[in-house]
């Protein structure tokens with residue numbers, strides 16, 4: 001189903017206010033554009049202050065991680081879930097600096113998490129996923145459950161007052177399925193989209209390219225369909241992230257996108273629900289080539305370019321202060337007509 005864009009009348013009002021500010025026309029550059037987009041998503045000029053930003057980290061393991069595509073073992077995924085819960089991961093530091101709420105969910109972690117709050121495992125679909133170069137990542141039933149879980153989680157976060165959502169990822173090996181999703185959506189060969197993830201060397205990168213290409217060749221024309229793409233090439237956590245992004249756009253809640261996983265899911269969300277990407281802004285440019293290619297296709301220019309390659313939602317959370325800067329100028333700067341009496 002097609003998603004309607006943020007209100008064009010509100011956007012036009014916001015653009016008129018921007019032009020009337022006591023600044024030279026265009027002087028606020030991209031902050032001005034960003035403020036107008038945000039005002040339209042909130043249906044208000046000037047836009048409200050941005051106080052309720054909510055990040056959901058979708059965690060899961062990937063069968064392909066056992067096939068030499070990552071610099072790290074799958075056991076890290078479960079350990080990092082504990083680290084997010086303890087507030088000690090990279091994204092936690094950024095989120096507490098910028099007042100972003102963090103929730104972590106296990107959609108498909110393969111290791112035993114021990115004692116965790118019930119909410120963390122409430123949406124668990126399975127352990128790990130099929131190794132995408134050899135078999136489908138998910139069954140039909142698993143895909144439906146994961147996608148519905150992501151939608152339900154978005155609805156919960158919106159009910160909790162989210163003015164803006166962020167998706168984060170945690171899952172060793174996840175840059176491999178995410179690269180395959182981008183290649184599938186753009187019709188590109190693996191060699192153009194595949195990057196180094198956690199930091200693999202040249203030989204491992206060549207192997208990873210071959211694995212991604214094998215996955216694409218295995219799936220063939222099924223990649224023409226975005227849900228088939230999710231079933232064949234993603235995982236429970238990435239399918240849930242895609243459902244979360246579609247549901248946010250349909251509910252009229254904007255999303256600040258993160259790195260490769262977030263953007264691969266956003267690209268897939270736009271294929272499922274054309275128009276959804278009008279509700280998305282790009283937080284940062286990742287070092288992964290697939291992320292930049294997907295952003296170009298979506299027509300999104302990242303706010304930050306800091307060489308980040310962490311995931312977890314970190315690049316989006318780091319961009320929240322830029323968005324708050326944009327909102328502040330459209331709210332707080334006087335109009336030229338006022339100062340000229």
Ligand SMILES: Cc1cc2ncn([C@H]3O[C@H](COP(=O)(O)O)[C@@H](O)[C@H]3O)c2cc1C
Pocket residue numbers: 069070071072076080169170171172173174175176196197198199310311312
């Ligand atoms: C300690 C650690 C923390 C992380 N936080 C996010 N990632 C990120 O790196 C991984 C993706 O890269 P690849 O596909 O090369 O495995 C994912 O776990 C992603 O969430 C991490 C990775 C590690 C090792």
Ligand SMILES: O=C(O)c1cccnc1
Pocket residue numbers: 175196197198258259260261286287288291308309310311312
């Ligand atoms: O683009 C990302 O978000 C990314 C890149 C490498 C590893 N983890 C995440």
